[in-house]
Amino acid sequence: MTDVKFYKSPRWLAKRDSILRRDKYECQNCKRYFKNKEAKTVHHIYFYEDYPKLSLVSWNLISLCNECHNKMHNRFDDTPTKLGIILQEKKKKEFENWLTPLLIVIKIEVLRERLG
Numbered sequence: 001m002t003d004v005k006f007y008k009s010p011r012w013l014a015k016r017d018s019i020l021r022r023d024k025y026e027c028q029n030c031k032r033y034f035k036n037k038e039a040k041t042v043h044h045i046y047f048y049e050d051y052p053k054l055s056l057v058s059w060n061l062i063s064l065c066n067e068c069h070n071k072m073h074n075r076f077d078d079t080p081t082k083l084g085i086i087l088q089e090k091k092k093k094e095f096e097n098w099l100t101p102l103l104i105v106i107k108i109e110v111l112r113e114r115l116g
Contacts, residue, residue, distance in 0.1 A: 003048065003049070003052075006048070006052075006055065011056060012055070012056070015042075015056045015058075015061070016042045018058075019042045019058065019061045019062070019063055020039060020042060020063050022058070022063075023039060023062070023063035025038055025039055025063065026038070026039055026063065027039040027063060027064050027065035027068050028062050028063055028064065029062075029064055029065075029068040029071070029083075030065060030068060037065045037067075037068075038065060039063035039064055039065055040065065040066060041063070041064050041065070041066055041069040042061050042062070042063055042064075043061065043062050043063075043064045043069050043072055044060055044061060045060050045061070045062060045084075045087050045088055045091050046060055046088060046091070046095060047078070047080070049078065054098070057098070059091060059094045060091065060094070060095075062087070071083050071084075072084040072087065
């Protein structure tokens with residue numbers, strides 16, 4: 001389900017503009033195939049609904065044309081398509097670097113609870 005409040009927030013709108021400028025308003029997926037198509041959408045590689053803490057993280061955002069954006073999502077259940085998963089795999093290192101400190105904090109909290 002889309003978080004309309006987030007997508008209308010000043011923070012998102014500013015970040016979206018920043019990412020479109022970073023990518024020169026070009027669809028980054030079309031660009032891989034030497035096609036030049038205008039990007040109008042900024043896509044969360046690791047979906048906002050699953051990872052809201054990544055919602056404004058630049059490496060998790062990519063400019064896409066509407067056609068390519070629709071190729072990233074299964075619109076029936078909002079899961080990543082094969083192409084969406086490939087894109088996530090390309091950013092796996094960044095994702096793991098982001099996740100590791102969080103896991104350490106969780107482990108410390110669990111240990112504190114056990115030691116009590």
